[in-house]
Amino acid sequence: MDDTRSRLAFVVLAFGALALWPLAAGSYGLDLVTKIMVYAIFALSLELLVGTTGLVCFGQAAFFGIGAYAAVLMSPADAPASALWLLPLAALAAGLYALAVGALSLRTQGVYFIMVTLAFAQMAYYVVHDTPLGGGTDGIYLMMKPTLLGLDLDAPFVIYGVTLGTLAGVFVLLALIKRSPFGRALAGIKANEQRMRATGFSTYPYKLAAFTLSGALAGVAGFLFAVKDGFVNPELMSWHFSGAVLIMIILGGLGHLRGALVGAFAFALLQEFFKSEAIFGAFAKHWHLGLGLTIIASVALLPRGLVGLPAQWKQRLTGRRSAPAVALVEAGHE
Amino acid sequence: MSDILLRGNDITRRWGGLVAVDRVSIALARGQVHAVIGTNGAGKSTLINILSGEIPPSSGRVELLGQDVTAWPQPKRARAGLGRSYQRTTIYPQFTVLENCRLSAQSRVQQPWAWWRDAQREEQSGSAARDAAARAGLSQVLDRPAGLLSHGQKRQLEIAMCLATAPQVLLLDEPLAGMGAEETDRMLALLAELRAGHAILLVEHDMDAVFRIADRITVMVNGAVIASGGPDAVRNDPEVQAAYLGSHE
């Protein structure tokens, strides 16, 4: 199908560009795109939950933060750890919290679910913010960065490469999961949970599994963030960050994996834009204003996100009135 | 007398002070279409929801294939062989007709851990889906998004999705709702075909259709059963005539 090929082409081009970026970028550009790729992994984890399963979680930052804090707290003080065991451990820690939160939150639905996930994330925030466990508001430094197969993750090129590789791996994993029986069941739950239950699917275990996996993947993103920056603080778990990642996937386009990619880039670039003193001068410190207005505008005007734009334009240009059909099919595939 | 596949014993359901279902007993036998009729508010929907497992009864038992399933949630009953169609079309509008049926069939072979497999190439669910769609007369529209089907086709899809799970008992809630004469004939022919292998409960308002297809009829008024038997017996029952058939078109 022409559609699938153009999507594949887009993804291949995007990863190709990311692979070539270090050749063109200075140290700032390298660091920025590493950060954006971490955001993209974070966004992909949420896309599994919101876009695929229809579970609007407003507390994803907690799992990201737990992965980040685990990286720091579980690193031995005297010698660099191996990421081969530290990364899975961080993901496991995040996944366990996700399992606990999910088990309770999934007993609710709709708006309640949104509020409960937010509240549980806030609980995690308070634990690291107010107790000595997390080093308080000052945060903690990662003194000894881990290594991966002998490579020092402190080096910018190495961490860039590792993040890119992880992003590609997570992308492929989620693409496989989405087309698997499990993924189709999640899509069915989003489309019509009542019918899924009437057919014989116990939907709670499916949702819990998706929630836990999503949390673990967010933990992976958090781990990479901690390794890159060498520093973690409670703001990584703030609900502003949970809101930001939600915006990323909406901005990019809900229901599409590449939407998470596009959205992470778009959001990060928007942030850089509004924060730029070169453009806004002294007003730049009020960058939340521009961001807030953009969020409102994009949710109102871009219902299918940025990846839906080509289709929207095509409809305008060709004047085809098959909008409902396209919308239906678009929503159901990939 | 063929075997009883689904039995409801003395089922009662109260909402606060209101008795929605009042000590109703019903038995569904293989090879029979058992219709439940009654005016609006008679408790038919509540009864079907209790039998399917969506609402618990206040008292009474539900037995499926000889097992007491009163405490079982709906998915568990569905896996044990209980299929259900809804009065308001409950399909996946964004998926194709084939995918609607295939996903339903997948409930028999869920394999959630096989994350590498492509669900749409799975033999088992795929062929079950095609069979079900064919039986329901939807083979021509397998690739159409279900939301774009005509109303009658959507009702057929409701049935097809049930059939894709290979149930033994079918609970059909107003499958003829909103259908014209030709579509009704087609649906009744399908039900007649399905009769042999299944126990079918049919909640319906279309009296002509009911008397054409039903082997047994149960009449409910205000939550209680006022008559139950063969079509002729029910038609001639004075209580039924007084309460229901006389004033009903």
Next chain:
Amino acid sequence: MRGRVGKPCPMDLATFLIQCLNALQYGLLLFLVASGLTLIFGIMGVINLAHGSFYMIGAYMAYALAPIVGSTFGGGFFATLFVGLVLSVILGYVLEWVFFSYLYEREHLQQVLMTYGLILVFEELRSLIVGDDVHGVQPPPWLSGTLALGEVMTYPVYRLFISAVCIALALGMYAVLTRTRLGMMIRAGSANREMVQSLGIDISFLYRVVFAAGVAIAVMAGMLAAPVSSVYPGMGNSVLIVCFVVVVIGGIGSIRGALLAAMLIGIVDTFGKVFVPQAAGVGVYLLMALILLWRPQGLFKAA
């Protein structure tokens, strides 16, 4: 009094009473803010993340308006409250008209994100107009005193005043909702929108009134709270999330539930801070987790 292991109990009667009064006052304020949130969701089906911002706006109003009201009208505390009330009703009316009325038919996710964007806008507008500093607000002199409790302890009169006002407002809300035609229309509008419209009642106007009332209540709560909680940028967000917990525990749309849940949270939070200071912020969420285990649908069904 002696507690475990021969250690002296951390509280004597007077301290216990003080903490009870604190819990009451906090719970009542929380109830006020949460009732606006739950009313707006219960009746219009909109989840509004910016609700906490109204509380923050109220507090900053208390700080910023006081000198203006003092110099222009020569008024004091109550004049400031009144001006704040009028402004908040106007704000709520305009906001509903210009922004929120477009949210009613949208999915929850969209409402969440658009109102989240609104929070950011409000925060920056406040930053531009009033700045980011933390401020204290003085209660009016005649309410600044303390009341004696027992021989040694005293309790601030202003906190009792807050509780009294909250109770009065709560009773007022109850009276309006259950005893007036307006209240009846509101309750009918939440149950069946089309029916109310076909009866010739202007549902858009109704919604605007309800929304303005919800905003006004939250702003009032912020103005009242300013002297005890001080006025700082993040106050809206903190109160919002606790309000969410109130609504989850109490059940969406239920005012009764919101009251009970808010009082429960007031108790857990206040006494939690006394007995386990390190885990203070977490207590409320543990309570929520327990309720979810026991009764996921909340304590009350929707009113």
